Amino acid sequence: MKINRVSIDDTFAEAFPMKATRVIVTALNETWALHAATAMTGFATSVIACGCEAGIERPLTPTETPDGRPGFAVLLFAMSKKELIKQIQNRVGQCVLTAPTSACFAGIEDGQALPLGKNLRFFGDGHQIAKKLGKRRYWRVPVMDGEFLCEETTGLAAAIGGGNFIILARDQVSALGAAERAIAAMNKVAGVIMPFPGGVVRSGSKVGSKYKALPASTNHLFCPTLRGAVPSELSADVGAVLEIVIDGLDSAAIDEATRVGIRAACRGRDHGVLRISAGNYGGNLGPFHFKLRNILK
Amino acid sequence: MTSLTLRLHADAPAGLELGALTPSALSGKSVAQLARLRIPHGSRTSALGALFDISGEDVMNLRLLGLNHSCHHVGRDMQAGQLEVRGTVGMELGRDMSGGQIKLRGNAGDGVALGMRGGQIEISGDVGERAGGATPGATRGMNEGTLIVHGNAGAHLGERMRRGLILVGGDCGRYCGDRMIAGSIVIFGKCAGDVGHGMRRGTLMLAEMPQRVPALFNDCGEFELGFVPVFARHVASLNKRMGRQLAIFRRASRWCGDMAQGGHGELLIAGARD
Structure with a gap:
């Protein structure tokens, strides 16, 4: 299979079940909402060492937010409900509560309730005020610029983490250009985040290492500088490889993100992209398999 | 299905206790059973059929029409459904x-x-x-x-x-x-x-x-x-x-x-x- 002269491997991305939620962060203007959302999703590239994977799903217009102010939808993914609760509390508490004029709301209403403002309210030291409107409860926590408004809970969703595809290109510039085109297209897909910096990861990993303490190490099969030293997946003309990891609320969202991402990566006349592949562990570890050729049909 | 409508007779006695007339309480009753329902007023009771004109059948959309200030406890203990009331209530x-x-x-x-x-x-x-x-x-x-x-x-x-x-x-x-x-x-x-x-x-x-x-x-x-x-x-x-x-x-x-x-x-x- 080829798209615009780029060979699509007959392989699949192997992904895993995760627990996720969406929260809506708003502020007086888009700048401060972005500050809060960016801080909240910082250091959240991989569950290997960050506790969760998080990212901004999309900006929200004032008509889309509960308080009529500009905001951002943020998705957080963790390996367990317990870890997700901890990450929400720490991140909202340290990054949103602290941001001037911010407020925080549930982005998923169904599903099991996860504490959002439920515990953060105690920051109010007894001066916090509850407001139950219909079935939703909000906390008004007094802070130095007025009040921090936070919904009591947000909803838990069963989600998928680890969808991915790999861009093999002639050189770094070509690989990065393709990845940037892919991310620009994938950012328009609802229900997914690409948690790595700018959405792109250059240090694809394999499970295990020669060093006992490390759970993961560099994916030598895709490192172009090791082509002569180890068995390699790369042909002689591949000079750089970049990966895009996708976490999504469901498989349809990951399918769509993969489809638009690969098509965007392969777009253009002299794109320098040679091959598109995907990362997997032989299909024995993750229950979700995203077959590239099926998705791109 | 049209709403179950109860229209109070103009000559109905004062002090009617209408707490029994809620959608949940009336659910499952036939028109004949509804007509026999006893409605207290003061120390006496009267049949619902003697106090109200009854029409319609959708009990979860109940209408009480022509009520006056001596009709008390309307919608008492109501649990579900719609109750539309016209007139002054007590x-x-x-x-x-x-x-x-x-x-x-x-x-x-x-x-x-x-x-x-x-x-x-x-x-x-x-x-x-x-x-x-x-x-x-x-x-x-x-x-x-x-x-x-x-x-x-x-x-x-x-x-x-x-x-x-x-x-x-x-x-x-x-x-x-x-x-x-x-x-x-x-x-x-x-x-x-x-x-x-x-x-x-x-x-x-x-x-x-x-x-x-x-x-x-x-x-x-x-x-x-x-x-x-x-x-x-x-x-x-x-x-x-x-x-x-x-x-x-x-x-x-x-x-x-x-x-x-x-x-x-x-x-x-x-x-x-x-």
């Missing part, structure tokens, strides 16, 4: 109601929504005293649900109210939010004196400065509170006009009190000060 409309919706086109007497625990009551006219208050002997008043009054409300509105929302389009009598424990009350008209007396928590939103702010409330200043737009959006989902009207609270004076009760309650008075 005491304790929607007492102990826990679900469903009552729409009254007319006025209601004292004790509307006493001990209410859920659902919604909307009244086009006025209500008497102690709306949203506590039933006799109870320590807490309204504990959930929504009461919308488009006209005026009498004294002691929301007395010992624990949770829920009361919206009053017109004026309100004295002792609004008396010993209020929590919840929200909005008065779009004028409010007589002694508001928030003994209030522990909760929010009283007043479109106009009351005749006198109680001595035990302290001025916190003027603010644009972030919860107001969220609150307004919720109110708009219940009543668009009132939701829009809440824009006057975009900037509001906040008074905390009753300081004798900890000072966690608040009066929000709309508009910037002169």
Whole structure:
């Protein structure tokens, strides 16, 4: 299979079940909402060492937010409900509560309730005020610029983490250009985040290492500088490889993100992209398999 | 299916206790069974069929027409369904109601929504005293649900109210939010004196400065509170006009009190000060 002269491997991305939620962060203007959302999703590239994977799903217009102010939808993914609760509390508490004029709301209403403002309210030291409107409860926590408004809970969703595809290109510039085109297209897909910096990861990993303490190490099969030293997946003309990891609320969202991402990566006349592949562990570890050729049909 | 409609005869006796006429209570009954239902009035009872003309069959959409001020306890213990009422009703409309919706086109007497625990009551006219208050002997008043009054409300509105929302389009009598424990009350008209007396928590939103702010409330200043737009959006989902009207609270004076009760309650008075 080829798209615009780029060979699509007959392989699949192997992904895993995760627990996720969406929260809506708003502020007086888009700048401060972005500050809060960016801080909240910082250091959240991989569950290997960050506790969760998080990212901004999309900006929200004032008509889309509960308080009529500009905001951002943020998705957080963790390996367990317990870890997700901890990450929400720490991140909202340290990054949103602290941001001037911010407020925080549930982005998923169904599903099991996860504490959002439920515990953060105690920051109010007894001066916090509850407001139950219909079935939703909000906390008004007094802070130095007025009040921090936070919904009591947000909803838990069963989600998928680890969808991915790999861009093999002639050189770094070509690989990065393709990845940037892919991310620009994938950012328009609802229900997914690409948690790595700018959405792109250059240090694809394999499970295990020669060093006992490390759970993961560099994916030598895709490192172009090791082509002569180890068995390699790369042909002689591949000079750089970049990966895009996708976490999504469901498989349809990951399918769509993969489809638009690969098509965007392969777009253009002299794109320098040679091959598109995907990362997997032989299909024995993750229950979700995203077959590239099926998705791109 | 058309709504089950009960039209009160003009010569019906006074003092009718209509607490039995709720959608849940009537569910599963045939028209013949309904007609035989005994309705108390004073020390006597009469068959429903002798008091009302009965038509329609959808019991979950019940209509009571032609009621008067001596029809009491309408919608008492209502749990589900829709109840449309036309005419003036007497005491304790929607007492102990826990679900469903009552729409009254007319006025209601004292004790509307006493001990209410859920659902919604909307009244086009006025209500008497102690709306949203506590039933006799109870320590807490309204504990959930929504009461919308488009006209005026009498004294002691929301007395010992624990949770829920009361919206009053017109004026309100004295002792609004008396010993209020929590919840929200909005008065779009004028409010007589002694508001928030003994209030522990909760929010009283007043479109106009009351005749006198109680001595035990302290001025916190003027603010644009972030919860107001969220609150307004919720109110708009219940009543668009009132939701829009809440824009006057975009900037509001906040008074905390009753300081004798900890000072966690608040009066929000709309508009910037002169």
